[in-house]
Amino acid sequence: MKLTPYQLSIFNDNAYLFAEQAEIALKKLLEKKHLYQSVEVGSLTFLNFPGDVPNWDFDQWPPERSYHPDDPQFDTELDYTEDAIRAMRWTIMTTPHSPGWFISVKNQTFVDVSLPIHPPPVQLYCKVCKRKTAYNFLLGYDVFEEAPVTFYWNKNESEQVFVLVYQCQTCRSQPEVFLIQRHRSTIDQFTPARLTLTGRMPLETPIIPRNLPKKERKHFRNAVIAFDSGQALAAKFLLRIFLEQYVRGVATNPEVRSIESLFDEYNATLPDDFKQRFPSLKSIYDQLSEDIHAADETPEIFETAKQKIVEHFDAKRVFKISN
Numbered sequence: 001m002k003l004t005p006y007q008l009s010i011f012n013d014n015a016y017l018f019a020e021q022a023e024i025a026l027k028k029l030l031e032k033k034h035l036y037q038s039v040e041v042g043s044l045t046f047l048n049f050p051g052d053v054p055n056w057d058f059d060q061w062p063p064e065r066s067y068h069p070d071d072p073q074f075d076t077e078l079d080y081t082e083d084a085i086r087a088m089r090w091t092i093m094t095t096p097h098s099p100g101w102f103i104s105v106k107n108q109t110f111v112d113v114s115l116p117i118h119p120p121p122v123q124l125y126c127k128v129c130k131r132k133t134a135y136n137f138l139l140g141y142d143v144f145e146e147a148p149v150t151f152y153w154n155k156n157e158s159e160q161v162f163v164l165v166y167q168c169q170t171c172r173s174q175p176e177v178f179l180i181q182r183h184r185s186t187i188d189q190f191t192p193a194r195l196t197l198t199g200r201m202p203l204e205t206p207i208i209p210r211n212l213p214k215k216e217r218k219h220f221r222n223a224v225i226a227f228d229s230g231q232a233l234a235a236k237f238l239l240r241i242f243l244e245q246y247v248r249g250v251a252t253n254p255e256v257r258s259i260e261s262l263f264d265e266y267n268a269t270l271p272d273d274f275k276q277r278f279p280s281l282k283s284i285y286d287q288l289s290e291d292i293h294a295a296d297e298t299p300e301i302f303e304t305a306k307q308k309i310v311e312h313f314d315a316k317r318v319f320k321i322s323n
């Protein structure tokens with residue numbers, strides 16, 4: 001494929017912008033998403049130049065064949081460029097890139113070029129530092145890099161799987177390894193690329209509020225892990241176990257079979273002004289039970305229940321209620 005300098009400049013400028021979008025998406029995926037969740041790489045509206053492309057100058061290149069934006073051929077050039085950039089494989093780079101060197105073309109011909117992606121630093125929770133802190137990208141590669149093209153380009157979908165290794169820049173302890181799938185349909189060129197977090201080592205540590213009862217907090221933690229992995233129903237079940245085990249643990253007779261009476265007994269230990277201001281654990285338990293019996297996989301009740309439980313135990317601390 002021959003490229004004119006003009007085409008090459010379009011290609012380079014837009015490939016750079018697309019790589020920036022891809023890196024923003026990667027950061028969002030690692031910081032905000034959990035296992036099996038996805039982000040989309042920004043739409044290609046930024047390719048609507050010249051207005052949207054910084055420093056775009058039509059006179060910058062003495063093109064062999066120039067297309068004015070009013071020229072119908074100009075759109076064809078854009079389509080071609082967009083499609084080509086979307087279809088490029090990504091190559092993980094350990095050093096940041098700068099505009100200008102993106103696509104190196106010998107004799108204005110490119111074959112099998114790839115888009116250089118430099119995974120940006122991210123904010124993650126560090127178990128050693130016990131807080132959210134900056135993680136630097138150490139190394140990464142495409143698992144299918146050496147594989148034949150049919151291996152990853154199948155069923156009209158382009159697919160890559162990246163291993164990315166990050167390390168806490170404060171304590172430099174055990175690195176965190178992420179497995180990320182890049183997936184996109186090649187049928188519709190306007191479908192954005194999708195990145196999915198498909199693996200993580202070690203498993204993400206959810207931050208558990210410190211006022212929760214120590215003995216039962218493992219159930220709360222497991223509930224959050226299940227929820228973050230897309231298993232809302234299992235998460236509700238585990239959160240219900242947390243409540244059940246807690247009221248059993250503080251009961252005078254934990255062997256009582258009726259969970260209702262255990263909740264009532266617990267509720268009776270709370271001061272009236274506390275009960276007026278905060279929802280009872282029993283009402284939270286009942287809402288979770290309703291969803292579990294209906295096999296309801298929607299996230300809302302879990303999120304509200306989780307928030308109310310945290311508020312309940314935070315308030316107990318404020319009220320200086322010991323159990």
Ligand SMILES: [Zn+2]
Nearest residue numbers: 126129168171
């Ligand atoms: Zn650390």
